[in-house]
Amino acid sequence: xxxxxxxxxxxxxxxxxxxxxxxxxxxxxxxxxxxxxxxxxxxxxxxxxxxxxxxxxxxxxxxxxxxxxxxxxxxxxxxxxxxxxxxxxxxxxxxxxxxxxxxxxxxxxxxxxxxxxxxxxxxxxxxxxxxxxxxxxxxxxxxxxxxxxxxxxxxxxxxxxxxxxxxxxxxxxxxxxxxxxxxxxxxxxxxxxxxxxxxxxxxxxxxxxxxxxxxxxxxxxxxxxxxxxxxxxxxxxxxxxxxxxxxxxxxxxxxxxxxxxxxxxxxxxxxxxxxxxxxxxxxxxxxxxxxxxxxxxxxxxxxxxxxxxxxxxxxxxxxxxxxxxxxxxxxxxxxxxxxxxxxxxxxxxxxxxxxxxx
Amino acid sequence: xxxxxxxxxxxxxxxxxxxxxxxxxxxxxxxxxxxxxxxxxxxxxxxxxxxxxxxxxxxxxxxxxxxxxxxxxxxxxxxxxxxxxxxxxxxxxxxxxxxxxxxxxxxxxxxxxxxxxxxxxxxxxxxxxxxxxxxxxxxxxxxxxxxxxxxxxxxxxxxxxxxxxxxxxxxxxxxxxxxxxxxxxxxxxxxxxxxxxxxxxxxxxxxxxxxxxxxxxxxxxxxxxxxxxxxxxxxxxxxxxxxxxxxxxxxxxxxxxxxxxxxxxxxxxxxxxxxxxxxxxxxxxxxxxxxxxxxxxxxxxxxxxxxxxxxxxxxxxxxxxxxxxxxxxxxxxxxxxxxxxxxxxxxxxxxxxxxxxxxxxxxxxxxxxxxxxxxxxxxxxxxxxxxx
Numbered sequence: 001x002x003x004x005x006x007x008x009x010x011x012x013x014x015x016x017x018x019x020x021x022x023x024x025x026x027x028x029x030x031x032x033x034x035x036x037x038x039x040x041x042x043x044x045x046x047x048x049x050x051x052x053x054x055x056x057x058x059x060x061x062x063x064x065x066x067x068x069x070x071x072x073x074x075x076x077x078x079x080x081x082x083x084x085x086x087x088x089x090x091x092x093x094x095x096x097x098x099x100x101x102x103x104x105x106x107x108x109x110x111x112x113x114x115x116x117x118x119x120x121x122x123x124x125x126x127x128x129x130x131x132x133x134x135x136x137x138x139x140x141x142x143x144x145x146x147x148x149x150x151x152x153x154x155x156x157x158x159x160x161x162x163x164x165x166x167x168x169x170x171x172x173x174x175x176x177x178x179x180x181x182x183x184x185x186x187x188x189x190x191x192x193x194x195x196x197x198x199x200x201x202x203x204x205x206x207x208x209x210x211x212x213x214x215x216x217x218x219x220x221x222x223x224x225x226x227x228x229x230x231x232x233x234x235x236x237x238x239x240x241x242x243x244x245x246x247x248x249x250x251x252x253x254x255x256x257x258x259x260x261x262x263x264x265x266x267x268x269x270x271x272x273x274x275x276x277x278x279x280x281x282x283x284x285x286x287x288x289x290x291x292x293x294x295x296x297x298x299x300x301x302x303x304x305x306x307x308x309x310x311x312x313x314x315x316x317x318x319x320x321x322x323x324x325x326x327x328x329x330x331x332x333x334x335x336x337x338x339x340x341x342x343x344x345x346x347x348x349x350x351x352x353x354x355x356x357x358x
Numbered sequence: 359x360x361x362x363x364x365x366x367x368x369x370x371x372x373x374x375x376x377x378x379x380x381x382x383x384x385x386x387x388x389x390x391x392x393x394x395x396x397x398x399x400x401x402x403x404x405x406x407x408x409x410x411x412x413x414x415x416x417x418x419x420x421x422x423x424x425x426x427x428x429x430x431x432x433x434x435x436x437x438x439x440x441x442x443x444x445x446x447x448x449x450x451x452x453x454x455x456x457x458x459x460x461x462x463x464x465x466x467x468x469x470x471x472x473x474x475x476x477x478x479x480x481x482x483x484x485x486x487x488x489x490x491x492x493x494x495x496x497x498x499x500x501x502x503x504x505x506x507x508x509x510x511x512x513x514x515x516x517x518x519x520x521x522x523x524x525x526x527x528x529x530x531x532x533x534x535x536x537x538x539x540x541x542x543x544x545x546x547x548x549x550x551x552x553x554x555x556x557x558x559x560x561x562x563x564x565x566x567x568x569x570x571x572x573x574x575x576x577x578x579x580x581x582x583x584x585x586x587x588x589x590x591x592x593x594x595x596x597x598x599x600x601x602x603x604x605x606x607x608x609x610x611x612x613x614x615x616x617x618x619x620x621x622x623x624x625x626x627x628x629x630x631x632x633x634x635x636x637x638x639x640x641x642x643x644x645x646x647x648x649x650x651x652x653x654x655x656x657x658x659x660x661x662x663x664x665x666x667x668x669x670x671x672x673x674x675x676x677x678x679x680x681x682x683x684x685x686x687x688x689x690x691x692x693x694x695x696x697x698x699x700x701x702x703x704x705x706x707x708x709x710x711x712x713x714x715x716x717x718x719x720x721x722x723x724x725x726x727x728x729x730x731x732x733x734x735x736x737x738x739x740x741x742x743x744x745x746x
Contacts, residue, residue, distance in 0.1 A: 022465075026465075181370055183377070184374055187378050197677070199719060201695060202684065202719065206712055210712050213391075213395050214389070215391060216391055294482075308490075325494050328494060335483050336479075336482050
């Protein structure tokens, strides 16, 4: 940036002209695309707003009106979507537990928490609070076993458990793969590459349905926890490669300097290598969290009552089956809010940290 | 003993043996438990079950089978369906991705806005949700009785799309695609080894000959696979309550194609956009200075450079997208994964089938990565004229 004479900031109309109506081709493209967009928007608004049926228990009105959306199904059955099979009187616990995890997620975006001590404490504390609230059995809360959990809370539970188990595992995997012992590095590399080339669905299926076959009686446990462990393993293998990328992008002088100062292996890793590696690997890590949250929905195929299954259940009964599409749109909006804000935050961080521009 | 432990070589050796040994021990323990459980259930191991009849039918198949479908045939159909789905969706996702990626870097504000809306919408919603959404939309299409033929040849109904087709066997279509893939492999192999080193016109003629050969082989494959006693082309027509003739694309297949290519397209668009943004400005400015048209700058300078820059990322994306085709099970599309999981439920030969599933995916994914890496080697920028 040696050139200090910046061009004058264009006015709004100047901007409009250069970006939208710069020459005949550009103007045509703008007009055609705008017409197309307006046409889609008009149809969408007609369906979703103008002709839509709102309010609780409007099933008959919906059936009579097929020009518009039937948001009545959401107003009537949102409890099933969000809470699944959770007992009705206790559903506030499920909602509160989800809120806690959302707060934890928002707090982890605050730079003050970004240390090797604060972030794990925050997540473990949040997760424990979530589990205690959901499970109950003490403090006068009736016990609700995992089998009765469902809806959004189950999706949040699986996601946060996978992150909590997967992250330390990923660090272990990355360090083992970088090990100076050749056979350890090779064996870990083989495991990571094999798991990465398998579809997540196949891994979940194996852990949920096939693994009990190859485990002794005492180790089988709940299928929910087996799926979480399988998913964590999958997450760890992907995240390990991201961390390895972060480690490899460090100049070798960093580790050599630490060695020259006489630091031991754990000090080098804990104070020199990993903090810098994580900083380099932050954008792909957030991207990995986004993908992990989205792919949590695959458990619906294995037969868990997550938010996808509960949505399909809510629109699965005979009197509401015509409104399946509206239910999917609602679920899509639900996911969009979470995933979009997380990915925007990732993009903001990328700009702020200036990764890639230095 | 203590002296032995203090020896660095001995200690390293022992640690490695311990690590590898414990992994092997866990795997062996799993295998032994599985064997014991299978013996207890009276199941015999091995792959003899592949010859047994399954007793179920598959919804979609490229090859004809008789009434009794064996496990081997079912698995073959599953593999072919997965490859078929991948062969359709991966190129389609690429086309969508390049289109949207170009829109987002075009400089036209409207195109950039719409491209951004596309990417942010479809990237931020789980693929399985999109799949179920499209499936619901497709099933809600009018019934065949109410549907009309568009342009006299295409019918969009709730029971599938009817489009004109050829009266040929599915196997011959598959063979034709395999042939084209082989010819592309030949081109990729010859480009750096032969055509870079010989006269340009001669290289162009030879390249054209290979393309012709590919096309010719494809036509021959279809011709040989003609179903006897029928006309070559088959056009759907309304008959009674349904449509006869033509090719029926089932809602399951159509939903898979839509969901995977739209979702994959939004990811590829971002990769392509990053590629365009990584091209140094000097490249297109040099093109402008030479008096090239906007189209020439795009098609001869920017697009080839962008593709070469993003190729390694794109390869990972293709492998990932192919793995993602397994969600087809949510709408009962009979792909490799669905056949295996159904077989596990029916035949109980769990270990063998899981082994086949993992082996199959390892082979397919490594093949995709291997082929595309060869493509990358063939087209990547040589030398250091362009620093990216």
